[in-house]
Amino acid sequence: xxxxxxxxxxxxxxxxxxxxxxxxxxxxxxxxxxxxxxxxxxxxxxxxxxxxxxxxxxxxxxxxxxxxxxxxxxxxxxxxxxxxxxxxxxxxxxxxxxxxxxxxxxxxxxxxxxxxxxxxxxxxxxxxxxxxxxxxxxxxxxxxxxxxxxxxxxxxxxxxxxxxxxxxxxxxxxxxxxxxxxxxxxxxxxxxxxxxxxxxxxxxxxxxxxxxxxxxxxxxxxxxxxxxxxxxxxxxxxxxxxxxxxxxxxxxxxxxxxxxxxxxxxxxxxxxxxxxxxxxxxxxxxxxxxxxxxxxxxxxxxxxxxxxxxxxxxxxxxxxxxxxxxxxxxxxxxxxxxxxxxxxxxxxxxxxxxxxxxxxxxxxxxxxxxxxxxxxxxxxxxxxxxxxxxxxxxxxxxxxxx
Amino acid sequence: xxxxxxxxxxxxxxxxxxxxxxxxxxxxxxxxxxxxxxxxxxxxxxxxxxxxxxxxxxxxxxxxxxxxxxxxxxxxxxxxxxxxxxxxxxxxxxxxxxxxxxxxxxxxxxxxxxxxxxxxxxxxxxxxxxxxxxxxxxxxxxxxxxxxxxxxxxxxxxxxxxxxxxxxxxxxxxxxxxxxxxxxxxxxxxxxxxxxxxxxxxxxxxxxxxxxxxxxxxxxxxxxxxxxxxxxxxxxxxxxxxxxxxxxxxxxxxxxxxxxxxxxxxxxxxxxxxxxxxxxxxxxxxxxxxxxxxxxxxxxxxxxxxxxxxxxxxxxxxxxxxxxxxxxxxxxxxxxxxxxxxxxxxxxxxxxxxxxxxxxxxxxxxxxxxxxxxxxxxxxxxxxxxxxxxxxxxxxxxxxxxxxxxxxxxxxxxxxxxxxxxxxxxxxxxxxxxxxx
Numbered sequence: 139x140x141x142x143x144x145x146x147x148x149x150x151x152x153x154x155x156x157x158x159x160x161x162x163x164x165x166x167x168x169x170x171x172x173x174x175x176x177x178x179x180x181x182x183x184x185x186x187x188x189x190x191x192x193x194x195x196x197x198x199x200x201x202x203x204x205x206x207x208x209x210x211x212x213x214x215x216x217x218x219x220x221x222x223x224x225x226x227x228x229x230x231x232x233x234x235x236x237x238x239x240x241x242x243x244x245x246x247x248x249x250x251x252x253x254x255x256x257x258x259x260x261x262x263x264x265x266x267x268x269x270x271x272x273x274x275x276x277x278x279x280x281x282x283x284x285x286x287x288x289x290x291x292x293x294x295x296x297x298x299x300x301x302x303x304x305x306x307x308x309x310x311x312x313x314x315x316x317x318x319x320x321x322x323x324x325x326x327x328x329x330x331x332x333x334x335x336x337x338x339x340x341x342x343x344x345x346x347x348x349x350x351x352x353x354x355x356x357x358x359x360x361x362x363x364x365x366x367x368x369x370x371x372x373x374x375x376x377x378x379x380x381x382x383x384x385x386x387x388x389x390x391x392x393x394x395x396x397x398x399x400x401x402x403x404x405x406x407x408x409x410x411x412x413x414x415x416x417x418x419x420x421x422x423x424x425x426x427x428x429x430x431x432x433x434x435x436x437x438x439x440x441x442x443x444x445x446x447x448x449x450x451x452x453x454x455x456x457x458x459x460x461x462x463x464x465x466x467x468x469x470x471x472x473x474x475x476x477x478x479x480x481x482x483x484x485x486x487x488x489x490x491x492x493x494x495x496x497x498x499x500x501x502x503x504x505x506x507x508x509x510x511x512x513x514x515x516x517x518x519x520x521x522x523x524x525x526x527x528x529x530x531x532x533x534x535x536x537x538x539x540x
Numbered sequence: 541x542x543x544x545x546x547x548x549x550x551x552x553x554x555x556x557x558x559x560x561x562x563x564x565x566x567x568x569x570x571x572x573x574x575x576x577x578x579x580x581x582x583x584x585x586x587x588x589x590x591x592x593x594x595x596x597x598x599x600x601x602x603x604x605x606x607x608x609x610x611x612x613x614x615x616x617x618x619x620x621x622x623x624x625x626x627x628x629x630x631x632x633x634x635x636x637x638x639x640x641x642x643x644x645x646x647x648x649x650x651x652x653x654x655x656x657x658x659x660x661x662x663x664x665x666x667x668x669x670x671x672x673x674x675x676x677x678x679x680x681x682x683x684x685x686x687x688x689x690x691x692x693x694x695x696x697x698x699x700x701x702x703x704x705x706x707x708x709x710x711x712x713x714x715x716x717x718x719x720x721x722x723x724x725x726x727x728x729x730x731x732x733x734x735x736x737x738x739x740x741x742x743x744x745x746x747x748x749x750x751x752x753x754x755x756x757x758x759x760x761x762x763x764x765x766x767x768x769x770x771x772x773x774x775x776x777x778x779x780x781x782x783x784x785x786x787x788x789x790x791x792x793x794x795x796x797x798x799x800x801x802x803x804x805x806x807x808x809x810x811x812x813x814x815x816x817x818x819x820x821x822x823x824x825x826x827x828x829x830x831x832x833x834x835x836x837x838x839x840x841x842x843x844x845x846x847x848x849x850x851x852x853x854x855x856x857x858x859x860x861x862x863x864x865x866x867x868x869x870x871x872x873x874x875x876x877x878x879x880x881x882x883x884x885x886x887x888x889x890x891x892x893x894x895x896x897x898x899x900x901x902x903x904x905x906x907x908x909x910x911x912x913x914x915x916x917x918x919x920x921x922x923x924x925x926x927x928x929x930x931x932x933x934x935x936x937x938x939x940x941x942x943x944x945x946x947x948x949x950x951x952x953x954x955x956x957x958x959x960x961x962x963x964x965x966x967x968x969x970x971x972x973x974x975x976x977x
Contacts, residue, residue, distance in 0.1 A: 162661065163626035165562060167952070169664040169681040171858040171904070174723035174730065176679060178672045428730060428776050428800065495800045499775065534673045538723055538730040540776065 176430075179422060179535040184434075186414035186510075186526055188402050189462045189469075192271035193389050193409035198518055199347040201240075201354075202387045203253060203330050204339030209407055209519065210390040212274055213331035214342065215263050216354050217384040220326070225378065226319035230363040233319060234375055238284070238309040238328060241343045241352040245302045249289050252336050255309045256281035256329040259317065263327075265384035269465050273388050281329065284309050304352060307342070311356070318356070344385050354382040393463075401439060404448060405521030406512040412524075413453070413469060414508045416490075416533055420498050427498055427539040432491040434533045438484045439525035446522045447513035448486055449478040452493045456506045469509050478513050481522055490533065561620035561628065562660075562947070562955060566899065567849060567860025568738075568767065568817045569656035569688055569717075574598075574939075575635040576614045577963035581924020581939030582870035583891025587746075587757035587825030588837035590889065591926075591935070591965075593874050599757065600697035600707035601748035603639050603647030608932050609970040612637040614963035622952040632657070634961060640970070645699045647707075655691040658717045660684070662856045680724040683856035687717030689738050689767070697746070707746035713767055713817075714739055719854040720784075729782065733774040734854055740767030740817065757825035757839075766847055767817035775805035811852070818847040821864075833874045841866040849909065851902050859912070863898035875928050887926040889939065894919050914948035920957070932967040 202211040226233055238255060258281045263273055287307040294301040317323055332338055343352045358378045392408050402412035416434070423429075434450075451471040459468060475493035479486060490508070497503050512521070525531075563570035574580035575598050578591040586598030594605045597612055617631030635653035642648065664681035671677075692714070697707030721732040741764040749756045774786070778799045781791035786802045821844065827837035843864040870891035876884035895918040900909045920943020928935045938961070945955040 163628055164661040164663040164682070165622060165626045165628075165952075166665040167562075167625075167662055167857070168666055169662060169683060169856065170666065171902075172664075172681050172683055172721055172856065174681055174721065174732070176670055176677070176723065176725060426732070426776050428778060430725060430730075430778065492800075496804060499800065499804060499806055536672060536675075538725060538776070538778075540721070540732050 173540055174538065175424075175540075176536070176538045179537065181416060181418060181533040181535070182531065183417055184414060184436075184526060184531050184533065185400075186402055186412050187462070188410060188412050189464065190391075190393070191409045191411065191463075191467045192269040192391060192465045193407055194467075195270065195389060195406060195518060196265045196268075196386050197346055197514060198387070199344055200387075200518070201330075201342040201344045201385055202340065202389075202518075203342070204332055205337065206339045207519065208392060211339075212388040212390060213276070213329045214385065214387045215273070215276075216328040216330075216382045217263065217265070218326040218328075218356060218380055219383040220321075220324055222378075222380055223319050223323075224321050226358060226360060227321050228362075231360050232363075233315050233358060233360045235359045236311050236315050236318065237357045238311050238354075239357060240287075240307045240330070240354045242305045242307065242341060243343065244305060244341055245291060247289050247291075247305045247307070247340070251286060251289065251307075251340070252333055252338060253286060253307065253330055253340055254333065255284040255287070255311075256331065257284055257311070257314055257317075258282070258327045258329070259323055259325055260327060261325045262329075263384070263386060265386050268386070270386070270389055271391050271465050273386075274390060276329070276388070278329065278331065282314065284311055284314070284328075304343075319358075344387075345382050350381060354385055356380045400526040402510070402524050402526060403521055404446075404510055404512050404524075406514075406516060407518045408521060410521065411467070411469075411509060411511040414510060416505070416508065418494055418497070418505055418533070418535075420501075423498060423535075423537055424539040427537045429491050429495045429498070430536040430538060432489060432494050432533065432535045434486075434488050434490050435531060436486045436488075436524040436526075437528040437530050438481070438486075438523055439528070440523075443520065443522055444480070444482055446481045446520055447478055447515050448481065448488065448522065449476060449511050449513045450488055450490065450493075451476045451509045451511070452505075453507045453509055469507075471509065485530075486522075486524065494535065561618070561630065561657075561957070562622065562857065562952070563861075563945075564657050564660040564688075565662065565683070565685060565856035565859075567845070567855070569658035571656050572634075572654050574616070574961065575637070575651065575653050576612065577616070577634070577924060577937035577939040577961035578887075578889065578926060580616070580941055580959070580961045581889035581891070581922055581926070581937065582837070582872050583868040583893040583920070583922045583941070584837065584870050585823055585825065585839040585841050585866055585868055587759055587823055587839050588755065588827040588870065589835060590870065590872060591937075592887070592928075592933075593829065593833075593835070593877075594755075597637060597639070597965075599746055599748070599759075600647060600649055600695040600709060601705035601746045601757070603649060603695075603697055603707075604641050604645055604699060604705065606639060606641040606647070606967075608967040609641070610637075610639045610965050610967050612639070612963060612965040614937075614961060616959060616961040618957055618959040621956045621958075623954040623956075625952045630657070630659075634963070647695075647697045649693070649695040651691075651693040651695070653691055653693070655689040655711075655713055655715070658688040659686045660856060678724075678726050682720075682722040682724060682729065683854070684720040684722065685717055685854070685856065687715060687736075689713050689715040689717075691742075703750040705746075705748045709744040709746070710764070711742035711744060712740075713742065721854055722779075725778075729779045730776060731779050731786070732776045733786070735772040735774075736769040736813075736853070737772070738767055738769045738816070739765075741765040742819065753828060755825075755827045757823070757827075759821075759823040759825075759841075761819055761821045761843075763818040763820070763846075766815050768812060768814040769816055769853075771811050771813045771852060773809045773811075775800075775808070777802070777805070813850050813852055815847045816849060816853065818845065820844050820846055833876065835870075835872045835874065837870045837872075839866075839868045839870075851907050855902075859899045859901045861897045861916075862900045862911070865896045866893065868893040875926075885928045887928070887935075887937075889922070889924040889926070891922050892920070893922070893943070912948075916945060916947055918943050918945040918957075920944065924961070930967075932969070934967055935965045937961075937963040937965075
């Protein structure tokens with residue numbers, strides 16, 4: 139048995155030694171018979187057209203009232219939620235004062251400005267769905283006028299250098315307290331507007347600007363009695379803030395100027411968008427192709443505007459319409475494969491890779507067109523032009539196929 | 541217990557190793573040469589006796605000579621060195637076999653063993669660059685395959701005359717392999733993955749006859765149901781995170797997500813590919829024993845591939861073996877049946893073998909397979925020994941073999957193969973009716 143054990147151990151050591159050099163190295167050989175092709179497709183036949191919708195400026199971080207350049211903002215509307223008011227509709231609560239406040243980054247706002255506040259208990263707008271073009275007809279005759287604000291500049295004095303923080307515009311709305319705190323009031327809508335003929339312009343912070351501190355708000359100062367007997371104590375003035383739930387600026391719709399032949403204009407404040415047609419179909423590439431890159435390059439006709447962000451949304455279908463001016467956008471987005479890019483050095487280069495790859499893989503998906511619009515991150519007043527006749531406009535597709 | 545413990549350790553260690561050689565990408569892969577260390581030690585094709593006198597574990601016509609039921613396990617490992625190219629180690633379970641002799645006349649047996657090995661990792665030696673859209677891309681092709689075909693053999697043998705035995709084996713083929721046909725674009729793989737799930741049945745007939753002091757052996761193999769496969773083709777993708785899977789996982793070392801998104805791609809396409817492998821072969825063997833313990837043998841086998849082998853099957857080298865002629869010569873010094881001395885319980889084996897392979901390949905841009913002009917030859921030797929222990933005749937066998945394959949490939953001309961095999965057979969008196977007390 140000892141001999142056998144010795145023999146086995148020797149063989150085991152040999153075996154382990156033999157396999158201690160176990161390795162996996164790829165074999166270098168000519169794989170020209172393996173069919174993998176990389177190829178390119180260049181499309182230059184890019185066409186498109188402009189259309190205009192009611193400007194969608196909800197969700198913007200500023201509110202405007204007045205005229206600036208060619209843009210006119212008729213008013214700014216605010217809506218407060220109907221929740222949270224029951225605190226004040228209690229016999230133990232006495233409201234001392236109530237204020238409506240908005241904030242501005244403009245340090246030059248003086249007292250006695252002609253910015254008027256109005257109040258209505260009607261449901262005037264819905265920030266996400268109301269069209270600005272339809273809100274332009276709001277008549278303030280039936281609204282309750284609340285006058286002009288008192289203004290106060292907030293200065294940071296913690297340093298030796300006084301730094302301007304913001305300007306507070308405050309309206310005393312005490313004469314509306316019964317209506318506002320009434321729980322039966324379903325809608326609390328405010329409006330800021332200028333008298334006709336005023337040349338003023340005000341830029342205010344909207345609820346999207348900050349996380350709360352600079353939001354439009356209502357401040358309520360009140361007292362609450364604790365206990366019901368004669369020696370009950372009274373708690374001193376308390377304060378509650380109710381933040382605005384919706385706000386929007388009403389802009390007067392401008393008609394798109396003549397951009398010239400085959401020029402497209404993309405602007406948020408004008409409501410100008412464009413549809414681009416790129417002749418790409420699934421048959422253009424071999425089956426099982428995977429796109430490595432598909433970059434569309436569009437060039438501006440003249441001056442350069444950098445950092446203007448353009449969003450591309452594939453269309454679900456192409457509506458049957460001959461018009462180019464609409465209230466609501468008739469071009470429904472596919473809801474996926476969108477992309478965005480910023481203009482740089484007179485050129486927009488945007489990736490269409492995800493959408494075109496999806497066209498290759500999905501039989502039911504057809505390339506009916508691409509919608510180009512201004513991203514919400516852009517300055518509201520900026521716009522960008524693209525020359526569809528520019529010789530360098532192109533779509534470059536780099537793909538790999540079996 | 542000592543043996544079992546060490547064998548398990550060995551199997552665990554070797555299971556960590558991976559296998560590949562050029563033949564793994566020829567047709568359905570590299571067919572297994574030997575099913576046991578005893579056959580490997582004498583370079584036997586499996587016809588003539590190599591395990592013990594008058595017994596070959598690979599030939600059912602000899603199993604009736606076993607006195608007890610045998611459970612045999614074998615493990616093997618190979619090292620493939622391609623000249624000026626790559627060096628790979630490979631190892632796997634060689635076979636697991638149960639043989640039940642019945643009344644010294646008949647035998648039944650089952651065996652599980654690899655039929656072909658398909659693991660391979662190939663990279664294009666002709667990497668190149670592509671300039672397009674003012675961008676320079678580095679391109680390199682890669683072909684990666686893993687898996688193979690397994691066989692489950694069901695065998696029965698009987699003695700029809702006093703010197704003549706017949707046997708029949710049904711060889712059930714099954715298994716799967718995965719292929720990745722990659723194009724590295726700036727080191728990011730464009731991956732075309734596919735799966736092949738194999739099934740098929742081979743039939744093998746054996747005959748053995750003793751005459752004029754010699755043992756004559758015959759074997760014929762043909763396909764009862766030619767090997768076919770379900771081919772599953774997955775949608776290609778860029779494996780941006782380089783983890784080998786089509787997933788939506790971000791990797792900081794390889795930033796980015798796989799493209800297209802795995803949730804967007806169409807379902808895999810499945811198709812049945814038939815007639816992948818339809819072998820036919822016949823083998824002849826002759827052996828004689830001198831001085832009671834020395835056996836000398838010679839074997840010959842001619843095999844032919846009759847399958848059409850569709851061009852749809854991913855094939856890295858675009859080659860397959862269509863004809864194979866094998867010749868082997870072996871000499872075995874068996875253990876003594878009477879002696880209890882250590883050296884007398886040893887069996888020594890040695891052999892030489894020669895293989896000649898003819899290949900065909902798919903002509904460029906065509907679906908017609910053309911026979912290659914250049915054959916592949918292999919010449920090798922083997923040595924081995926076995927030790928019989930315990931009263932019932934357990935046995936452990938070791939074998940070493942070395943061979944040289946000569947190719948006419950452009951990137952390598954020679955493959956040097958070294959192999960080591962270990963097998964252990966445990967006998968017991970299973971299935972034997974005990975006398976009642």
